[in-house]
Amino acid sequence: MFLFPAKGKQHKKLRASTLVEVLVASVLIIIVFAIASMTLNTIFKNTVKRNTHAIETHINKLFYLYRYNSVPPTFQEEFKNWQFTVRQQKENNILYVYIEASPLKKGQTSTKKIIRKQIIIQ
Structure with missing residues (x-):
């Protein structure tokens, strides 16, 4: 070398x-x-x-429970700082079921939106 x-x-x-x-x-x-x-x-x-996967999964779970009569027609609960509401409304002989999730922190501005699911039961 x-x-x-x-x-x-x-x-x-x-x-x-x-x-x-x-x-x-x-x-x-x-x-x-x-x-x-x-x-x-x-x-x-x-x-x-903005990840709402857990919230949407809980909404689907509430729909399943509502469908098999485990949740009353009007129902509210809290899950992971969210308020879940199940309500039904009848219009023109069509039953609408609304499952809604909204953030619990009312005084603060939240970037999380209200998540809704509407089901039509005939």
Whole structure:
């Protein structure tokens, strides 16, 4: 293994970066990663905040219980900081069953919407 070039051969000189160029490039990379990190954090937080899968599953469970007469026609309960209401209404000989979930925190503004399910029983 040769550590030094043979006599008579010249190495191609590479231009070295200055300290200022390295610092500017590093700062730009850090800024890009910081913006990407904040964007991903916001997206993840909003996804978790608006996840209503458990609430919709509970609404389906209440519908199942209502269908098999385990829940009375007018019913209210609380589940995971949500208020669930089951009510029925008859119009033109058609029975409508409304199952509704709304957030419990009345005084605060909530970004969670009211989730409703309407069932028609003939």
